[in-house]
Amino acid sequence: MCSLQPARICLDAAPVGISRKAPKVCLSRIHQSIIYYQFLLLSNWNLTQQLHKSNAEQLHQELRFLLIICVIFGSAPISVFPRCSSRFHEVMQYCWLFLLYIWLCFLAYLELNDSSGDLNNLERNFYIFESITYLMHIPCVVIVSLSWKRRIGQVFDTIGKFDLASGYIVKRKKIRRFVHFQLFLLFIFVSCAIPIVFFNSAETIWKSTCSWHTYVVPNTMTGFSFVLYYTLMEGICCRMKRLVKALHAELQRGISMRRGALQELRWQHRNLLHFYKVLNQTYGLSILLLYSSSLINFNTNLFLFYKAIENSSNARWNWCER
Numbered sequence: 001m002c003s004l005q006p007a008r009i010c011l012d013a014a015p016v017g018i019s020r021k022a023p024k025v026c027l028s029r030i031h032q033s034i035i036y037y038q039f040l041l042l043s044n045w046n047l048t049q050q051l052h053k054s055n056a057e058q059l060h061q062e063l064r065f066l067l068i069i070c071v072i073f074g075s076a077p078i079s080v081f082p083r084c085s086s087r088f089h090e091v092m093q094y095c096w097l098f099l100l101y102i103w104l105c106f107l108a109y110l111e112l113n114d115s116s117g118d119l120n121n122l123e124r125n126f127y128i129f130e131s132i133t134y135l136m137h138i139p140c141v142v143i144v145s146l147s148w149k150r151r152i153g154q155v156f157d158t159i160g161k162f163d164l165a166s167g168y169i170v171k172r173k174k175i176r177r178f179v180h181f182q183l184f185l186l187f188i189f190v191s192c193a194i195p196i197v198f199f200n201s202a203e204t205i206w207k208s209t210c211s212w213h214t215y216v217v218p219n220t221m222t223g224f225s226f227v228l229y230y231t232l233m234e235g236i237c238c239r240m241k242r243l244v245k246a247l248h249a250e251l252q253r254g255i256s257m258r259r260g261a262l263q264e265l266r267w268q269h270r271n272l273l274h275f276y277k278v279l280n281q282t283y284g285l286s287i288l289l290l291y292s293s294s295l296i297n298f299n300t301n302l303f304l305f306y307k308a309i310e311n312s313s314n315a316r317w318n319w320c321e322r
Contacts, residue, residue: 005153012078019300029190034083034139037225043283046228053312054121056157056159056160058170058172059156059159059170059235060156060176061172062170062175062176062179063175063179063231066179066183066224066227066228067080067081067228070145070224070225070228070317071093071226072096073221073225074093074097074141074145074146074221074222075101075142075221075225076139076145076152077090077145077146077148077149077152077230078090078092078093078149079149079150079152079153080152080153082153085113089300090149093146094146095250097142101138101142102139103213104135104213104214104217104218105135107209107213107214108131108134108135108210108213108214110129111207111210111211111213111214112128112211112214114207114210122303126296126300129213129296130296130297131214133292134215134219134222135212137218137222137289137290138218138221138222138291140285141221141225141286144282144283145225145283148282158271159235159275161316162239162268162272163239164237164272165247165264165268166242166246166268167242168238172239174238175235177230178230178234179227179231182230182231183227186220186223186224190216190220192213193212193215193216194216197212197215197216211288214271222286222290225286226286229279229283232279233279236272236276238280239244239262239272240272243268243269243272243315246265247265250262250265252281259263
């Protein structure tokens with residue numbers, strides 16, 4: 001109906017001598033302009049969707065190696081990969097993580113049962129508490145990560161939309177370098193723990209295996225989850241710096257600064273803080289267990305160290321190597 005009104009106006013305003021084909025030409029031009037305008041809108045929408053998808057895919061591609069490790073150790077759901085989001089893949093991950101946890105509990109029991117006879121009450125209670133803390137920390141990480149199996153795809157979509165709205169460009173080399181550095185630090189920890197556990201276990205393979213799975217493997221599993229946490233926090237920090245630079249540039253305009261641009265920056269800052277809050281709430285329990293166990297570990301070892309100094313002749317220093 002709207003397209004016929006301009007044609008009627010053209011017909012009324014046309015001189016008498018003009019042919020009746022003139023309204024048809026006017027009508028066809030109006031249809032062409034409407035089709036061209038719709039084509040521009042569709043093209044801009046497709047371009048926007050492609051840019052958003054490109055940002056999300058680039059981030060996902062740079063974190064692919066880390067995500068594979070996190071899926072293996074239960075720090076991320078397998079649905080983080082769209083091709084593995086079926087029910088079969090979820091059941092396979094559940095079974096693998098359940099068997100891994102049962103295996104760790106069994107070896108922790110053998111380790112504590114075998115070495116508890118040579119320790120005093122304080123040392124025995126300390127190692128029992130440390131092992132229980134690790135065995136509590138692992139299911140907490142797994143349960144929290146698996147609870148995001150239906151929403152993990154929205155995380156990358158949200159990051160992609162934010163980058164598109166704020167004009168932030170994903171720095172692939174910087175992300176890759178940061179992830180590799182965190183994994184390298186974790187590799188150094190594991191490499192240093194291997195000889196310590198081996199020599200502390202009287203150089204026996206079975207005892208070393210029990211000690212390894214009781215103390216080192218749980219720390220490594222939780223370490224991978226914190227690498228993912230640090231990576232997301234680093235991404236939030238970079239995007240926050242981008243917003244600060246944009247706000248500073250807008251304020252330098254003085255009287256001519258745009259109110260709409262300030263509202264857009266405020267909305268982006270609010271969304272970024274919301275994502276930061278959700279991320280900390282997700283890892284809150286894991287961080288609490290980490291700091292509490294580390295604090296008790298440090299205080300107990302410090303007490304045993306001073307105790308060994310006072311009775312240096314009868315001291316057993318192998319507790320330091322655990």
